[in-house]
Amino acid sequence: MPDEQRRNDSREGQVGIPGGELRFLVEGAGPALLVIGSSVYYPRTFSLRLKRALTMIHADLPHFSKLGPDFPLSHVNLDFYADCIERIRAASGHDRLAVAGHSHHGNVALEYAKRFPDRVSRLILINSPPVGVRDTLAAAERFWAEHATSYRRNLLAERRAALSARGSVATSGQNFVAQYVADAPLYWYRPRFDATPLWHGVPIATRILPAFRAMFSQYTMSWDVGAMPAPVLVITGTHDFAVPPSLWAPQLAGLPNLSLCQIERCGHTPQLERPNAFDPLILSWLRQ
Structure with missing residues (x-):
């Protein structure tokens, strides 16, 4: 079962937000990598090899957390989400770290890096769309x-x-x-x-999921390398029919400081489907 991959040295924490709390799980040892999205779902998708090589901090975002009915829908915006990540970063005890996000969580990770560039050393976008929902x-x-x-x-x-x-x-x-x-x-x-x-056991705040998706309805990926200098690694899968790799070719010319890698025989979640290709890629890039 996926939970059997958890290390004995893991620890948990939480930060409060209006109407609820966000949990995070810390596993492993080594350079820190903050993976945003869910502290329950995402630890199940990464290998023990990465958890032995990195300090992996898996953090909730509001739509995958336990929220009360008083959580304001007006808080479902990129500024608030970036603030949530910053609270978790501070609670984890790391001044500066690499940040990763899968699918739309990669877009959120990028927006966090744009707002808090001094806190992000490197940025990893895993099968994230560079354009809005309609174009995707x-x-x-x-x-x-x-x-x-x-x-x-x-x-x-x-x-x-x-x-x-x-x-x-x-x-x-x-x-x-x-x-x-x-x-x-x-x-x-x-x-x-x-x-x-x-x-299993992932809290899903379905009340706010439509608002989360709406954040990306007209989204266009962009950044200024002077204001957000962290190197960016984009990973795609050849068989991702939800966020197809064909989205990226038209966008590359306008996106600075970016490396694009495609993993063969892989769908939307390469860290789980192809760890033997994904893990060396991540570790090599983080060590550059």
Whole structure:
């Protein structure tokens, strides 16, 4: 099971925010890498090899935390999210560290680095979209039409039909997970991969998820290397049908200080699917 990967020397912490708290889990030893998104989900996706080589700090963001009904939706914005990360950074005891984010959490990591450049030594974006939601969906549809096999297409249709036939389950959080699991052909190189165990015990604040997605509806990735000098590593997977690698080629000319690496036979979560390719890449780049 994924939780068996946790090191005996791990420790937990938390910081308060209006209407709730954000937890973080610290594992391993070595240079610090702050992974934002969820202190429950993401530790299950990274290998023991990385946890032996790095001090990995896995931190919640509000939409994957336990929030009370008084959490204000007006706080779901990039400034507040960056402040959340800064609170966690301070609570972790590290003055300056590398920061990583997967999918839209990579966009949040970048926006944190732009607001707190003195706190970020390096930035890692894992299968993150460089453009807004509409453009990402359009590119994903084209990539699916051009590259998805008939087996993958038929399997996605079958899984979605089966999910629709079952109807809603007990909670909105369970519905969120059920949809993600059913859409495995979009997210994973192995189209039948069962992501259910990754979500066990993950608090999902479904009330604020639409507002979180809305932050990126008109998003365009950009930064000024003078104001945000941290080197940026972008990692994509050849079989990511949710955030396709084709998104990146048109953006590269306008993005400074960036290295782009593509991992073969890999979907949306390369750290879990291809650790033998992902881990050396990360460690080598962090040591440069």
